[in-house]
Amino acid sequence: MAFSFTKLQMPDPADALKGREDELIVENRHAVKNVPIKAPFPEGSEKILFGLGCFWGAERKFWQQPGVYTTAVGYSAGYTPNPTYEEVCSGLTGHNEVVLVVFDPNATSLEKLLKVFWESHNPTQGMRQGNDRGTQYRSGIYYFNDAQRELAEQTKTAYQSALNEKNIGEITTEILPASAFYYAETYHQQYLHKNPGGYCGLGGTGVCYADGA
Known part of the structure; x- marks a missing residue:
């Protein structure tokens, strides 16, 4: 499939699609965990957003992790309010396909989740x-506090050192404050549970992140 050059670079905010005021109607129930995918979440839980390619396979990686309360897929780090999947795929919203991960910090650690993030895709x-091209497939970590930012930066530096040993190139992952998260359409939520033979384009580098968690 041919991809236009515009889909491989962020649009100017002035040129982004206008979107809409109303949120997409999304079923508020995790198909695997049978818990809500929207706030409020349990007291003491933390959340973070990860972008690592097609969000179908990315979400499955995280809902399988111990200590994760819920996950959801959606669109973030762009310009268009309440975008649709088709609009995001146009390259004219600036959004990334991301996974919202809500976890219990007493049952797992952010470093363990970052290990999953780094090892589950090629961040360079x-x-x-892989074969998925477009701004919505970029690597990104979107944090909600300074402690998350610092750990994301630390693990990026550590993983870059591991990649350097294998001559794999420079990490292009963006690490930014979390902006508005727009839930993707219901059929995208827990897609690979609903469609076990569905497409999953995730592929790591084969390089392990040596965590201390």
Whole structure:
């Protein structure tokens, strides 16, 4: 499939699609865990957003992790309010396909989740992940507090050192404050549970992140 050059670079905010005021109607129930995918979440839980390619396979990686309360897929780090999947795929919203991960910090650690993040995709590929090309497939960590930012930066530095040993290139992962998260359409939520034979384009580098968690 041919991809236009515009889909491989962020649009100018002035040129982004206008979107809409109303939120998409999304079923508030995790198909695997049978818990809500929208706030309020249990007291003491933490959340973070990860972008690592097609969000179908990415979400499954995280709902399988011990200590994760719930997950959801959606769109973030862009410009268009309440975008649709088709609009995000146009490259004209600036959004990334991301996974919202809500976890119990007493049952797991952010470093363990970051280990999953780094090892589950190739973070050196810019605006693509494997054969999936476009701004919505870029690698990103979107944090909610300074402690998350610092740990994300620390693990990025550590993983870069591991990649350097294998001559794999420079990490292109963006690490930014979390902005508005727009839930994707219901059929995208827990997609690979609902469609066990569905597409999953995730592929790591084969390089392990040596965590201390």
